[in-house]
Amino acid sequence: MSGSAVKPIGWPWLLAAPAVLWLVVFGLAPLVFMVAMSFWKSTIFGTRPDFQFGNYVRQVAEPLYGTLLLKSLRIAAVSTLIALLVSYPLAYFLTRLRGVWKSVFIIGLFMPFWTSYVVRTFVWLPILGRTGAINAALLSLGVIDQPIDWLIYNEGTVYLGLVYVYTLFMVLPIYLSLDRIDPRLVEAAVDLGARPWSVLWRILLPLSWPGVLSGCIMVFLLGVGAYVTPRLLGGPSGIMYGNMIADQFLNNSNWAFGAALGSTLVLVVVFLLLTTGRWIGIRQVFTGGRF
Amino acid sequence: MKRRAFLKHTGQALGAAAFAGLPGLTLAQQKTITAVFAGVILPDKVRPIVENATNVKLNNLPYVSPTDTVAKLTAPGGTSRYDFMVSVTNFMRGPLLGEREGQELAMALDMSKIPNAAKLLPLFRDETIRRAGKTYAVPIFWGYDSVVYDRKKIPEDAALTQSWKVLFDDKYAGRVALRDDAHQSIAVASMAMGHKKPFEMDTKDLAEVTKFLIAKKKNFRTLWTQFGEAVNLMSSGEVDAMYGWIVMRAVLQRRGLDVTNNWPTDGLLFWNQAAFIPKNAPNPNEAHAVLNAMCGVDYGLALTRETEYLVTSAGTAAALSANERRKLGYDILERKLNLVPLAWPRSMDAWIEAWGKVKAA
Numbered sequence A: 001m002s003g004s005a006v007k008p009i010g011w012p013w014l015l016a017a018p019a020v021l022w023l024v025v026f027g028l029a030p031l032v033f034m035v036a037m038s039f040w041k042s043t044i045f046g047t048r049p050d051f052q053f054g055n056y057v058r059q060v061a062e063p064l065y066g067t068l069l070l071k072s073l074r075i076a077a078v079s080t081l082i083a084l085l086v087s088y089p090l091a092y093f094l095t096r097l098r099g100v101w102k103s104v105f106i107i108g109l110f111m112p113f114w115t116s117y118v119v120r121t122f123v124w125l126p127i128l129g130r131t132g133a134i135n136a137a138l139l140s141l142g143v144i145d146q147p148i149d150w151l152i153y154n155e156g157t158v159y160l161g162l163v164y165v166y167t168l169f170m171v172l173p174i175y176l177s178l179d180r181i182d183p184r185l186v187e188a189a190v191d192l193g194a195r196p197w198s199v200l201w202r203i204l205l206p207l208s209w210p211g212v213l214s215g216c217i218m219v220f221l222l223g224v225g226a227y228v229t230p231r232l233l234g235g236p237s238g239i240m241y242g243n244m245i246a247d248q249f250l251n252n253s254n255w256a257f258g259a260a261l262g263s264t265l266v267l268v269v270v271f272l273l274l275t276t277g278r279w280i281g282i283r284q285v286f287t288g289g290r291f
Numbered sequence B: 001m002k003r004r005a006f007l008k009h010t011g012q013a014l015g016a017a018a019f020a021g022l023p024g025l026t027l028a029q030q031k032t033i034t035a036v037f038a039g040v041i042l043p044d045k046v047r048p049i050v051e052n053a054t055n056v057k058l059n060n061l062p063y064v065s066p067t068d069t070v071a072k073l074t075a076p077g078g079t080s081r082y083d084f085m086v087s088v089t090n091f092m093r094g095p096l097l098g099e100r101e102g103q104e105l106a107m108a109l110d111m112s113k114i115p116n117a118a119k120l121l122p123l124f125r126d127e128t129i130r131r132a133g134k135t136y137a138v139p140i141f142w143g144y145d146s147v148v149y150d151r152k153k154i155p156e157d158a159a160l161t162q163s164w165k166v167l168f169d170d171k172y173a174g175r176v177a178l179r180d181d182a183h184q185s186i187a188v189a190s191m192a193m194g195h196k197k198p199f200e201m202d203t204k205d206l207a208e209v210t211k212f213l214i215a216k217k218k219n220f221r222t223l224w225t226q227f228g229e230a231v232n233l234m235s236s237g238e239v240d241a242m243y244g245w246i247v248m249r250a251v252l253q254r255r256g257l258d259v260t261n262n263w264p265t266d267g268l269l270f271w272n273q274a275a276f277i278p279k280n281a282p283n284p285n286e287a288h289a290v291l292n293a294m295c296g297v298d299y300g301l302a303l304t305r306e307t308e309y310l311v312t313s314a315g316t317a318a319a320l321s322a323n324e325r326r327k328l329g330y331d332i333l334e335r336k337l338n339l340v341p342l343a344w345p346r347s348m349d350a351w352i353e354a355w356g357k358v359k360a361a
Helices: A012-037 A056-059 A063-097 A099-114 A117-122 A131-143 A155-179 A182-189 A197-225 A228-233 A241-250 A255-280 A282-285 B001-021 B023-029 B047-054 B064-073 B088-096 B116-121 B182-192 B202-218 B227-235 B246-254 B284-294 B295-306 B312-317 B323-327 B348-360
Strands: A041-043 A046-048 B031-036 B055-063 B082-089 B128-132 B134-150 B177-178 B220-224 B241-245 B259-261 B268-276 B339-341
Touching: A012 A063, A012 A255, A041 B031, A041 B116, A046 A099, A046 B064, A056 A063, A056 A255, A063 A099, A063 A197, A063 A241, A063 A255, A063 B348, A099 A155, A099 A255, A117 A155, A155 A197, A155 A228, A182 A197, A182 A282, A182 B055, A197 A255, A197 A282, A241 A255, A241 B064, A241 B348, B047 B055, B047 B284, B047 B295, B055 B284, B064 B082, B064 B088, B082 B088, B088 B128, B088 B134, B134 B246, B134 B284, B177 B182, B177 B227, B182 B202, B182 B241, B182 B268, B182 B348, B202 B220, B202 B259, B202 B348, B220 B227, B227 B241, B227 B246, B241 B246, B246 B259, B246 B295, B284 B295, B295 B312
Parallel strands: B031 B055, B031 B082, B177 B220, B177 B241, B268 B339
Antiparallel strands: A041 A046, B082 B268, B128 B134, B134 B241, B134 B259, B134 B268
């Protein structure tokens, strides 16, 4: 066989066309439109094309937006960490199951996701409320004589709600990574005297790292833009950056400013991924762990 | 059966059915129009009144908010996509009329086709959206927002109860809920502080109200966002009082709860929704007929008895008993309250920012 490069047969670009079209129409175009609109102007008569930086100046001039952005990043980061701590053992447990039990547990994991996001969030109200299931149980057992108020409507409940609604996005990629690990590697490590902690730290975690990162990125991105969960479960302080964006579109007709807030969020998240990417090996997510 | 015989019998059957006026064939003649309004103004029991009176079927799309209605209208082709729309009058006035004459998003109504619009309650005659002698929108229903509270927990006859202050007083700390809405929550907080015209507040006043809300935030159990959530807060006993709507009071009372609304002496927030026909609506004649039916007494009585929302038709108010009028609130003028029409504040941007500060504090 000669050393010359293999020439592609037919129209290889045609194979990529659906994916490229999808990315352009549903990924790039809305993003470009949002960024363009962030320089426009909104009045009560509608949003009109313009080119001005007022929507960005306002974000810098008013500390509220910076505060909310930091709060959202913090809540998203903590939720991601909690989701990871919950999901990793769960995913590992799933890989150890065989036969029908495996199917039962995986279906069980998916089941809550057959209902809507709002229902999954709303369901905490009759559980954690003053007259909810937990308070009713504690009262009937005589553990308390007054309902506990702090079970709901605080930042803790926002974490609970976010972790609950996004756990699946963490469990699945980790499970798929763990499931691909050859069990003989773990057996060999144990035979050679490795302790469970060493097996986790030196074998399982490095080999499942692409799954961990995929899950973390998904949960973080979903968390940072959340606005239903803080609104329903956060009580009087239930506000995140996403709520400010939603208010511009739903209550204020200021689409241009909403677009500017959205663009800032995208910019900050991309910056964070780029700066932390090298440190955490984010390339592995996009290369299937080959680098 | 042979093909020729089958066709013959089918033709005879169809002819007989048409002669007898079978419902299915009558329905086939009924025109369908596309409408955007809150489903609450056309519940299942009320819908036939409008549809039978006009022979028009209403395909109503989900209503989100006044800003969404504006967005639907201003989107490319928006003025020709819908036949009939209803939204909050004071929110729609500016966008609907546009900056200058000729820029209207709604069509000038042919008032000869809407005779019922001439019989509005005096309170709403000036609320009609007009420009240069032409009418663009007619108010069809109205309501007020007040404090919905549990009579067993909060005394009805106390002065505090008949004020917005009941939502902010430390006496009920942790037992009350506001709405998670900058516009209405800031307005009621300002009225509790003594402002008579909340929507005309300047920056300094707004800063004071923001400070007041931050100080009182600890008293709120939560801030509700959706109708069902608010009803659940009261029915489950999570709160004893909340900023609420008429229809919430109605639903809670029908569930057997001892719930009512207050009549805030510091200002009753009231609003109305007007109907209009987008400028290039495909079926303007049918839309005019629906608008006329919705200004009529039959529709008004059915809606007000079903949902407890009030209608602008004077004939409806007159047809109700004195007890009904008082219970529902048709007598708000006689109650000598400070009536505060829901309006767009000087700067909604500043209000939303202020509300954000309250929540972030």
